[in-house]
Amino acid sequence: MKTRTWPVFGVALAVLLVFVRGVQPTAEAVAGQFLFGLAVGLPIAYLFRRFYPDRVDPVHGVRALPYVALYLLAFLREVVVANFDLAYRALAPGPPLHPEVIYVPLRVETDLGVTSIANTVTLTPGTVTLDYDDERNAIYVHVIDERDLADVVAAIREWEDYALVALDERRRPDDEAGDVIVTGGEGGGD
DSSP states (O other): OOEEHHHHHHHHHHHHHHHHHTOOSSHHHHHHHHHHHHHHHHHHHHHTGGGSOSEEOHHHHHHHHHHHHHHHHHHHHHHHHHHHHHHHHHHSOOSOOOOEEEEEEOSOOSHHHHHHHHHHHHHSTTEEEEEEETTTTEEEEEESOGGGHHHHHHHHHHHHHHHHHHTTOSSOTTSOOOOOEEOOSSTTOO
């Protein structure tokens, strides 16, 4: 069973508005703010309906929620670890950093999947997505220290595993990903 997409996004906007506005935790205040959100969100979603797919499968959306939650938890864990790592590197004397650019082939193929992975990499301290190679479906990632490549790639693969299922991609988490290539663009020097 598929349903039109724009009403779903309109309701999502209404729910988002309830959280953004910070209403009092009473049933009347939440209901009133939600109704106000529907009055604003549904027309906006209708006006921008051409940007959404025509139909959406709500059953798949419900099935995807655990994978979205796992994706977010894995991302948050990585952000916390990376923040502690960067703080330690800033405060503790140690060997110099060896920044590097790596080439990471992706299994996700949709625009939403690639954008999600690329943005997640950039939001994680110590890594930045530099570019996307459309022909090879790969991203270029700048890492703060090439000695941490295995950890960076493992995090990207974990996010990708969850995104493949949550976004109902063509490929599956057990499909082989291409080899990560160290480009040699920045590393090697002190």
